[in-house]
Amino acid sequence: MRILYVITPSRLSGAERMLLRMARVQQRHGDSVxxxxxxxxAFERAAADDGIEMVTGAIGGKLNLRACPTIVEHIQRFAPDVVLTMHSTGTLWGVRAARKAGVPCVALMQAANTRWPYTTAPAAVGCAEFVRQHLIAGGMSPDRVYAIPxxxxxxxYLxxxxxxxxxxxxxxxxxxxAVGTLAHFTPRKAHSDLLDAAAIVTRSVPELVLLWAGEGPLETKLRQQAARLGLADRVRFLxxxxxxxxxxRAFDIFxxxxxxxxxxxxxxxAMASARPCVVTAVSGNPELVDDGVTGYLVPRRNPQVMAQALIRLATNDEARRTMGLAGRKRIMEMFTLDGLMQRLREVLEREIRRQRGPGG
Structure with a gap:
């Protein structure tokens, strides 16, 4: 299978990492990607490190009228069996370009933060059932939307x-x-809520340390908030x-x-690493974390409840161990990359047949 990904990243984050992992497996199975x-x-370097062929072009910007013709040129040059799009701008122009070139197209959605232009795609794959339902609620036909975690x-991580x-x-x-977090310092990641929770936790668990890996526009504000809360020596910006x-491996809790x-x-x-997780009950998280079994789901914007969950785990070594192992088992059974790629291949083969039509 010949596969062309179209993506318009602003930074190297989860969606980009997921794409590279998928492309690596597809290449291993003999696909041309x-x-x-x-x-x-950063994305170009990561692709080179993974041995993934990447070409770049001026395809960003929702008002960029050259984006669609540029993508069409690349489609004609590479002659893919299917175009896979990521991000809203990549999907906006990728879907249009694939339609103009007469090539099947599937949009890949990694977060339920918008509906358009994903609903314009001939088919879409959401990374969770929550994302699938989000697109269906936006008017997309259920038989054109798939959920593949x-x-x-x-x-x-073992x-x-x-x-x-x-x-x-x-x-x-x-x-x-050690309570670890890997996330960019952006408003939707809500690190400030975790700081407020930590201020509560340290009253009964003074040995708490927050380890934060990431970067982003809110880092200075978060450092200032940590200082105001008396947590400057309890938060490590990595x-x-x-x-x-x-x-x-260094974390006790994620x-x-x-x-x-x-x-x-x-x-x-984190779950594959056998670390119990405390996460907000948003989007696909409840499909991943089994509340009370592999960690705790807490309401968003509620530092008090998050603090209670962290204290329960921080003060119970056995709970951390058993929940962590349960999380690892859940990953091994339900969330491996091989499983994802097998299901994705089935969807792509089906959509290529459907979109080409009889005799296509």
């Missing part, structure tokens, strides 16, 4: 042998209780990291206070 992206140095290759070294490298002491398996998600890779990775 090319990624057409607007320029982004994100998946990971769990093997890098080894706990160098946990002590990973913790010492981050400056943790044996008595520190910057952008590429060693997620090692970070998860927390994600997001206001909106798809099916977050960071939570998949």
């Amino acid at each position: 090319r990624v057409l992206s607007k320029p982004l140095d 994100n998946g990971i290759e769990p093997e890098p 080894d706990d042998e160098d946990r002590d070294r990973a913790r010492s490298d981050l400056g943790l002491t044996p008595s520190d209780l 910057g952008y990291r590429t060693d997620a398996p090692r970070l998860h 927390a994600l206070p997001s206001l909106l998600e798809g099916l977050p890779l960071a939570v998949l990775e």
Whole structure:
């Protein structure tokens, strides 16, 4: 199968990482894969590191009238069997270009943050059932929308042998209780709510340490908030990291206070690492975290309830262990990359046949 991805990233985040993982597996199975992206140095480097062919073009911007003709040119040059789009702008122009070129197209949706232009696609795949229902509510025919949950290759997250070294490298002491978060510092990730929760937790769990991997426009404000709450020495800003398996080994608990998600890779990775998760009950999170079994689901914008969940885990070693192992089992059974890719291939083969029509 010849596959052309069209994506318009603003930064290297979960959707981009998911695309590269999918492309890597597709190439391993003999598919010819090319990624057409607007320029982004970090994404281009990551693709090169993974051996993924990437070409760049001026395809960003919803008012960019050259985007569609540019994508059409790339479609004609590469002659894909199917075009897969990501992000709203990539989908806006990718769907139009595929239609003009007469090539089947499937939009991939990683978060329920909009409906248009995904609803203009001949077919769409949401990363969670919540995302699928979001598109159906926007008027898309149910038989054109699929739910295929994100998946990971769990093997890098199964080894706990160098946990002590990973913790010492981050400056943790044996008595520190590390709550980790991997997320960009943007409003929808709601790190400020986790800081408010931590201010409550430290009253009864003074050994709490927040380890935050990421970067973004709110970092300065979050540092200021931590200082106001007396948590400056309890929050470690780790910057952008590429060693997620090692970070998860250092954590005791994983927390994600997001206001909106798809099916977050960071939570998949934490569960594969056998870390209990405290996450907000938004978007696809309830499909991933089994409340009270693999961690806790809490209401968004409710630091008090999040604090209670963190305290329950922080003060119960056995609960952390059993919930963590239950989470790992859930990933191995339901959220592997191989499982995702098998289901995606079935959808793509079906949609190529359907969109080409009889004799296509």
